[in-house]
Amino acid sequence: MVYKKIGIVIADDDEFIPFSGLLKEKTEYNTPFRHSVLFRIGDVQFFAVCSGMGKVNAAAATMFLIDRGCEAIFNFGLSGGLKGVKRGQFILPDSFIEHDFDLTPLGYKPCEKPLQDYIYKADKELLSLFSEASGAYVASTAVCGDRFISDKKTGDFLIDTFSASSCDMETAAMASVCHLMNVPFVSMRRISDDAGDNASDSYSDMNRNDGKTLGAVFIDSLHFICGEV
Numbered sequence: 001m002v003y004k005k006i007g008i009v010i011a012d013d014d015e016f017i018p019f020s021g022l023l024k025e026k027t028e029y030n031t032p033f034r035h036s037v038l039f040r041i042g043d044v045q046f047f048a049v050c051s052g053m054g055k056v057n058a059a060a061a062t063m064f065l066i067d068r069g070c071e072a073i074f075n076f077g078l079s080g081g082l083k084g085v086k087r088g089q090f091i092l093p094d095s096f097i098e099h100d101f102d103l104t105p106l107g108y109k110p111c112e113k114p115l116q117d118y119i120y121k122a123d124k125e126l127l128s129l130f131s132e133a134s135g136a137y138v139a140s141t142a143v144c145g146d147r148f149i150s151d152k153k154t155g156d157f158l159i160d161t162f163s164a165s166s167c168d169m170e171t172a173a174m175a176s177v178c179h180l181m182n183v184p185f186v187s188m189r190r191i192s193d194d195a196g197d198n199a200s201d202s203y204s205d206m207n208r209n210d211g212k213t214l215g216a217v218f219i220d221s222l223h224f225i226c227g228e229v
Contacts, residue, residue: 003184007065007073008048009058011170015077016050019215033061041226051170054146055098058170062177072126072184075174076218079142079166080149081191083159089191090134090217092127093142093165096120096172096187099158100145110161120175123184126225130186133224134217139165142189144172166191188221190214 010016016035020026029036035050047070051061062073085091097111097119104110112118119141131138143164149155158164171187178185190213 003071004043005045005047005070007062007068007070008046009051009061009065009073009075009170009174010048011051011053011058011077013050015214016048019076019218020048022215022219031064033064041222042228044226046222054169055144055173056146059173059177062174063181066177066181066183070183072123072186073174073178074126074222075171075185075187076214077168077170077187077189078192078214079168079171079189080155082143082155082164082166083140085137085139085165085191087191090136091139091166091189091191092122092130092136093139093171093187093189094122094127095141096122096175097141097143097162098145098172098176099143099162099164099167100147117179120172120179120185122175122186126184126186129225130188130221133221134188136188142166142168142171142187144168144170188218190217 010019013034020037023039026037026039029038031049033049033051037048039046047065049061051057065073081087099111101111101113103112127138130136141162141164143158143162146169149167158167166189175185
């Protein structure tokens with residue numbers, strides 16, 4: 001891998017704190033965000049921040065890391081499952097869109113942004129590396145919006161409209177900033193629920209009780225792609 005400084009954006013304390021606790025050597029770092037740590041694997045320096053939930057927080061953290069010299073941005077977290085995935089599965093979405101960006105009353109397609117790209121792609125090389133490292137499934141589009149999806153009607157709409165495999169509240173915002181700045185991006189997600197009527201209970205259960213599994217798989221993947229197996 002050619003990168004020497006990589007940024008990691010993690011949205012939720014319940015994801016970040018177990019991950020940080022698994023790092024053997026790390027340095028706490030003072031930033032505007034909830035938590036921040038520096039650590040190394042071989043010759044690669046990683047700068048991880050806990051952004052807080054939602055698109056604005058995620059975009060701000062991504063730009064912060066790029067501004068500080070990070071050459072690629074990684075993400076992991078929990079997602080609602082939509083098409084072709086199941087609870088507990090690890091996936092790597094190949095593209096990202098903001099499902100709650102809506103100018104359809106003005107004649108645009110759902111999520112279309114005038115005069116700019118609005119479907120953002122994961123870096124193909126990083127997708128391949130993370131898939132080999134973790135066994136995670138390379139999935140279709142992750143849809144992202146500032147809303148926790150917890151009803152079947154909305155989930156079906158996202159499948160029918162975007163052929164989406166998963167939904168979350170941060171990935172497309174990170175991917176948008178990376179696209180703008182020409183910085184490679186990849187996201188590993190674990191499916192916590194089916195984005196249906198019982199989604200909040202399923203998500204809360206996995207978020208409380210399974211953070212170490214998600215963090216451990218991600219850290220193992222970092223060691224693999226850094227050649228430190």
